[in-house]
Amino acid sequence: MRKGSKTIHLFLGVLAAMLSFHAGSSSFPAAGADETVSSEHTERMEDSASGRGMPSSGQADPAHSEVDFEHELDGYEPKKNRYNFYFTYKTVHPWWDAVALGMEEAQRQYLKKGITITYEYMAPDAASAEDQKERLLAAQHGAYDVIGVDVADEAAISPVLDRMADSGVKVMTFSSSDAAGGCKRIAYVGNTHNYLDGANLTQALCDRLGYRGKVAILVGSAGAPCHEDRAKGARDTIEKYPDMEIVATEYDMDSVDLAYDLTMQILKDCPDLDGIVCCNMSNPVGAARAVTQTGSDTVIVGMDHDEEALHYLDEGIIYCLGVQDCYSIGFDTIQVAVKIADGNLPGDLFPEKTDERTTIIYQEDAQRLLELLYGDIS
Amino acid sequence: MKRKIRITNKTFVLTAVIGSLLIMEMVMANTIWSTKQTGSATEEAVSAVSSFYLEAMADRRAKIITNQINSTFDEMERALVFIEGEGASSQEELREAIGKVKLLLSISRFALVDEEDIVYTQYTTYTGKSRHDFLAEGKMKGRTISTVTLYDSSRQLCLAIPARDLFIMGKPFKACFVQLDIDAIVDLLAFDDEDGTYFGLYSGNGGNISGTQLGPVILDQNILEATKGVAAADVWERTRKDFAEGRKGSMTFASRDGQETLSYVPVPDTGWEMAVLIRDSVIQDQIRDISEKNLTASRNQIIFAIVAVLLLAVILLWELRRMAAQRLEKEKAASQAFQEMANRDSMTGLWNRHAYYEREAAINQELAEGKLHKLAVVVCDINGLKYVNDTMGHAAGDRLIKDAGAMICGHFTHGDVYRVGGDEFVVLLQGEGYDEMTDVIRELNRRAEANIREGAVVIAAGYAVREQGDGRLHDVFDRADQMMYERKKELKAMGARTRQI
Numbered sequence: 121m122r123k124g125s126k127t128i129h130l131f132l133g134v135l136a137a138m139l140s141f142h143a144g145s146s147s148f149p150a151a152g153a154d155e156t157v158s159s160e161h162t163e164r165m166e167d168s169a170s171g172r173g174m175p176s177s178g179q180a181d182p183a184h185s186e187v188d189f190e191h192e193l194d195g196y197e198p199k200k201n202r203y204n205f206y207f208t209y210k211t212v213h214p215w216w217d218a219v220a221l222g223m224e225e226a227q228r229q230y231l232k233k234g235i236t237i238t239y240e241y242m243a244p245d246a247a248s249a250e251d252q253k254e255r256l257l258a259a260q261h262g263a264y265d266v267i268g269v270d271v272a273d274e275a276a277i278s279p280v281l282d283r284m285a286d287s288g289v290k291v292m293t294f295s296s297s298d299a300a301g302g303c304k305r306i307a308y309v310g311n312t313h314n315y316l317d318g319a320n321l322t323q324a325l326c327d328r329l330g331y332r333g334k335v336a337i338l339v340g341s342a343g344a345p346c347h348e349d350r351a352k353g354a355r356d357t358i359e360k361y362p363d364m365e366i367v368a369t370e371y372d373m374d375s376v377d378l379a380y381d382l383t384m385q386i387l388k389d390c391p392d393l394d395g396i397v398c399c400n401m402s403n404p405v406g407a408a409r410a411v412t413q414t415g416s417d418t419v420i421v422g423m424d425h426d427e428e429a430l431h432y433l434d435e436g437i438i439y440c441l442g443v444q445d446c447y448s449i450g451f452d453t454i455q456v457a458v459k460i461a462d463g464n465l466p467g468d469l470f471p472e473k474t475d476e477r478t479t480i481i482y483q484e485d486a487q488r489l490l491e492l493l494y495g496d497i498s
Numbered sequence: 499m500k501r502k503i504r505i506t507n508k509t510f511v512l513t514a515v516i517g518s519l520l521i522m523e524m525v526m527a528n529t530i531w532s533t534k535q536t537g538s539a540t541e542e543a544v545s546a547v548s549s550f551y552l553e554a555m556a557d558r559r560a561k562i563i564t565n566q567i568n569s570t571f572d573e574m575e576r577a578l579v580f581i582e583g584e585g586a587s588s589q590e591e592l593r594e595a596i597g598k599v600k601l602l603l604s605i606s607r608f609a610l611v612d613e614e615d616i617v618y619t620q621y622t623t624y625t626g627k628s629r630h631d632f633l634a635e636g637k638m639k640g641r642t643i644s645t646v647t648l649y650d651s652s653r654q655l656c657l658a659i660p661a662r663d664l665f666i667m668g669k670p671f672k673a674c675f676v677q678l679d680i681d682a683i684v685d686l687l688a689f690d691d692e693d694g695t696y697f698g699l700y701s702g703n704g705g706n707i708s709g710t711q712l713g714p715v716i717l718d719q720n721i722l723e724a725t726k727g728v729a730a731a732d733v734w735e736r737t738r739k740d741f742a743e744g745r746k747g748s749m750t751f752a753s754r755d756g757q758e759t760l761s762y763v764p765v766p767d768t769g770w771e772m773a774v775l776i777r778d779s780v781i782q783d784q785i786r787d788i789s790e791k792n793l794t795a796s797r798n799q800i801i802f803a804i805v806a807v808l809l810l811a812v813i814l815l816w817e818l819r820r821m822a823a824q825r826l827e828k829e830k831a832a833s834q835a836f837q838e839m840a841n842r843d844s845m846t847g848l849w850n851r852h853a854y855y856e857r858e859a860a861i862n863q864e865l866a867e868g869k870l871h872k873l874a875v876v877v878c879d880i881n882g883l884k885y886v887n888d889t890m891g892h893a894a895g896d897r898l899i900k901d902a903g904a905m906i907c908g909h910f911t912h913g914d915v916y917r918v919g920g921d922e923f924v925v926l927l928q929g930e931g932y933d934e935m936t937d938v939i940r941e942l943n944r945r946a947e948a949n950i951r952e953g954a955v956v957i958a959a960g961y962a963v964r965e966q967g968d969g970r971l972h973d974v975f976d977r978a979d980q981m982m983y984e985r986k987k988e989l990k991a992m993g994a995r996t997r998q999i
Binding site for chain 2: 227245
């Protein structure tokens, strides 16, 4: 008995209830949309029975509790019928694979309209600003309408982007990390509230610990704006509580293995560690492995929806995860890239920064998200 | 000492009835037992047939998937040859070649992978190591089948084959793969879907891959989670192991609306299980219908047999009673005939002396009880019988006796006439005969006197009525007899013949 499209809608409904992404995530604001970053971008699955409060940085807005997963292109009419883009991101990782799926959906929809979009979507096996720089320098000589980058290190990459822009290359940033302030890149699509994500996750940890205890912070790549911003949000939140102390801050360079090693070392140095804030996708996996191995009761909060991390969340090893809407990031990136390729600048057609939401999920949400993202396939 | 068993009619009827009932009961019990046995055997057979039927259905669908997979693998091999033949020297040309392959194979996604795990599709080029499980080191040894779950939870079947000695744009390529939409595969399987029959594709841990609904209990959920606590624990555990280890099997569980049976078979090389579920099975329903019809027919036969046996028993009993009654009647008639023969005078047909004695005894009893008041006795004697015998022979004498009996009977129409001796008759009068006795005697006497002159039979009659003090009939008889002798003398005087003549 085929259930057809109803099944998709059912799943979408479940996702809607779970993720609470805002409805407008895949469409752009109307003319005159401001370029400031909202202070309410991180939502969470509310559970009044658990007594958990909303993060201090914002309240979940019921009006944004649904997501239109069937993304549709906005009404913009592209000027050409062929586009070729180049995108590079931090490292090969499932998080960016989810971004790629959103991109592919946009590409398919353009194709239906008779517009062919081709692109490259490349990354190194390990995050490296130098590698990214080389890719960008090579790409600027290619026949690309727009070059997009998920900035691995804003200090190292922003000047490269400036030079590319000066030489007439249309450059944008996307995904989780923007370039440094003042960079000449044309626009950014992705998480604009990394600081808030870090603060909200840490707030959840503080609530859980009763506002006292020793906490370690794991960061991803040194210099990666998204990771650094989250770490800053975490530090600022912890500093609000006099009985809480940051005992270590370490960088895993987006490597699960390194995150594991670092956590093992921290637990060795500080056996009475109470909590770990994980600022990227690899941090919580490595931390959870170490905590499981040592039998520690350290509370872990972290970012993103790595499958292993979701299993740790399901088992209660990880307390909560901040899940970003990668799919929408990918979809909107292609739309913005087309507009930029046509010579448009931020303003009426698209904002300088297209914001995508993050939702904090807890143990009770893990199974559904596993089913949704990984299909419960053994 | 051997005891004699006396068989009466009652014994016979009782034996017949009890015997019939016992036979009927045995027949009924045997029929019910047979019916139950048949039902039980049918259930078992149906269960076996259902399982076999479901397994066959699952097998058939699994084979379709396998055929589809093998056919696609073969096409991929040809696609690699085609791509190589195209001799693409740039990414643009490669994309164009891939586009042609997609058209040829009618598939939505065909991709090539180079030695650096960069994936080339018609529109995109991307680093795909984390995205495609089969690219993980050491896994790509031959034809590879894996399931891909997209971010929106839709699923695809990924088929990959290694590409040997393939160089494009001066770079070595190691594999190509296609992704088939599982919905399209499911569409292929949705054939001859009878009412109440469901199918679904599941992963090794029970996850629903096809998105199809497997009956009202499992729906589109994880099959193992949905049946946990519904199926018997040991059955569920066996099913879980079968799924995990890629074995075939079946599971039966009760739902609100009846029994549900599912069979599952592994789809080779995919790690999937194809499950087919039948709810209130079509076969089972049909066989149950047949079974119920047979049961109804059996019941009707039993009822018919009971009615027939009862009817037969009633007819037999009626006939038996009828036969008994007829026999009784016949015996009674024979007895009466014997009685008649014993009490009748063979010559005249009148009651004889034996009858007279029986009657005398009965009258004496009535007299003793004071029940009888009006009683008269007439004693008659034939005059001249000796004379006729001697002169005209015994035949004439016999005729005279008969004439005398007829004459007496012709007069005493309301009395019983007995021939108590050779020429002696007695008439017993009661009721109306008693009342008209005087007139009848007078007429008889007149007749006798006339017969003297005519030479016909002459009867001398004397009579007496019961008087107070008469304790026995003989008392009355004696007086009548005395009077008869007196009359005999008187008739002699009138000319009647006597033996002295």
